[in-house]
Each structure stands twice: as structure tokens, then as C-alpha cells.
Amino acid sequence: LLFFSGSMEPAFHRGDLLFLTNQIEDPIRVGEIVVFRIEGREIPIVHRVLKIHEKQNGDIKFLTKGDNNAVDDRGLYKRGQHWLEKKDVVGRARGFVPYIGIVTILMNDYPKFKYAVLFLLGLFVLVHRE
């Protein structure tokens, strides 16, 4: 799953690649990062679980929020919908690979790498001018 928005920064950034699992039996607990879909919308949302209320029989309703958002996701849900349910979950984020991010990190931590990249970019431009 390719990550589009900034609502989970600074953990995830635009362009990061997320690895998901989708085990329906896995209990949903606060703190977990879930991928869910709102009825009628195509693009799934990846946010953290903020609140859960689970019945004895396993029926669960929960609320989510993006780390970088000031408020919870109720405003994003369908009109009249106050909670998410198991059926709305597409998967759970288990790991990720930063996309362009890794290059920026390397450039920050290793100045020699940054100079090498800049030098190579410079060469590239020069060569292509010809």
C-alpha cells in the first residue's frame, strides 16, 4: 500500500510503502495502526486506533485518529456513522519501507553521500546538456 497523505507524520510520509496483514481473528486494540475503508469511498485510510468497545461475543466498535491530526476521525466517517467495525478493516500495518525518504535520511546522516549524490546529479545534468 503506497502512502499518500501527511496525517500519520512524522511516522509515515507521502511515498512510504506499507506492509499489511489481514488476519480477521486478530483482535483490534488501541495503539494499532489499521487500514480501513469508509463506505462509499475508494481510498483506504491508515490511522491509529484510539478507542474500542468490544462485546462479550467479539462484536467491536472503534474510533481512529491520524497521529498528525488534531481531532479523531469521526468527521471522516459516513454521515451518521460514529464508529468503525471489523468489516471496515482492510488490514493492519505491520511494517513499512520509506520510499524517497531513505535517500533524504542518508543524505542527512552521511554528508559524503550527499556530496556524492549532488556531484552525480551535476554530472548527469552536464552530460545531458551536450
Add this chain to the structure above:
Amino acid sequence: LRKNVEDFTGPRERSDLGFVTFDITADILNGKNGLRTIFDWNVKQLFLYLSAEYSTKNNALNQVVLWDKIILRGDNPRLVLKDMKSKYFFFDDGNGLKGNRNVTLTLSWNVVPNAGILPLVTGSGHVSVPFPDTYEMTKSY
């Protein structure tokens, strides 16, 4: 301290709203002075959160995040927070906070790597916050 207030963010029914004040003292291992570090080469940040867990007649399991904080690599490793109020409204799904003696607060954290797996860790140890049997009528918080 607990009030019975209309939950204006959700369904229009009266639900229990809990008010909790807390202190947190935490030493995050950061490798200084020969200590181990949780911030190894692949850890970018910690997502710390305080959650309350309890059971009610309506729901066998309830978990509510009261407060959270992002700790970036390089931040001050000593966290001393006093008299903190919860960041998020502690609404129950119903009236299950009244007289509930078994509400436990736990501190947990999500380790966010530069790349790789995202583990969730729950701190050992927890605090119990028993709620009173009556509602508070005052307006101050």
C-alpha cells in the same frame, strides 16, 4: 472525578465522561552513560500512549487512549510530566464508569523504525483508578 454529560461528539445519548489527572516519569534509554538504547540505528521515533482499560455491563472490553506523545530520536530522554489532563475525552459507551473500581491505566509505545517492522510494546506495571459512585455536578475541570 466523573460527570454525566451529553457526548456531543458522538451519538446523542448521555454517557459517562471520566476525568483523570496523572503524572508520568519516564527515562527513555538513549545510550548515554553506557546505558542500552531503545533508539538503535533503525529507530526513528516512539509513539507513547496512556490508555485506560476496563469492563462494563455493556461491553466486555473497553480501551480508551487518554493521552499520547511522539518522542523523536534525539529528544530529551527524561520525561517528567505532572498534573496532566487527558488529551482525549474519556467517554464510556454508556454509563459504565460510575462506581467502576477496575479501571486500569497502562503506558504503551509503538516503536517506529526508519524501515521495517512496527512493534507495539506495553509497559509492565499499571495503575488502577477507581471511579466514584456519584456524578459530579460542578462545571470546573
